[in-house]
Amino acid sequence: MPLKTKRWCVPSEPDDGFRVLVCRYRPRGLPKAKETWDAWQSNLAPSPELFAAFYGKGRTPITLEAYRERYLQEMASQQEAITALARRVRQGETVTLLCSKDCILEQVCHRTILAGLIEAEAARMH
Template identity: 80%
Template sequence: MPIKTKRWCVPAEPDDGFRVLVCRYRPRGLPKAKETWNVWISDLAPSPDLFDAFYGKGRTPITLDVYRERYLQEMQAQREHISALADRVDKGETVTLLCSKDCILEQICHRTLLAQLIEAARRSRAPGVPTPP
């Protein structure tokens, strides 16, 4: 099953499976009844410092390469979350990673990097070793 990425405001589709909001902050002004995700894991988003550095808040913005490297470093502490999402995919469930409605450049968004980390976690497992129940 695939790992999909979308903005949270894109309507859910039947094949989205388990929808995970991976934003640092919950969308403002959105009533809980209108949430489009199953779970929110803010720790899978870039840290506020990394976000500020990328957008140049108070200083010269960091490059995309530096952003990627720092995000991947931050995600080392989130291996448990990443592994749990990889387990879902291994069991045949689609996982859809959701980011901000303002995030329109999917190719540079952390949700794309996160999808790659989940796939890497799946590939790194030894063949023949069962995944946890």
């Protein structure tokens, strides 16, 4: 299925299709003319509380497994947005999920978890 993940600062490629920024906050200091995405869906990013818990802001960081579980719980309320992206993927459109330029560990980034949710939803569609 045509679903990709990248950091927003990675230059777009012709096969990126519909590029969606899935960060809670828009990148600071970036003029609108230099945006590299077609849509911004902050509702698909971890909540500020979950982000703080994972990065240990003020306390011991939660585990990757706890982060993943809490993110999945948060995304349960975003089924409509996930289904809309899955529909695009199912119809053959490429969707590229974009995250922060500072997010270099793709395997622990929420965009990878989100991609799994979108792929699973697309597979369920007939």
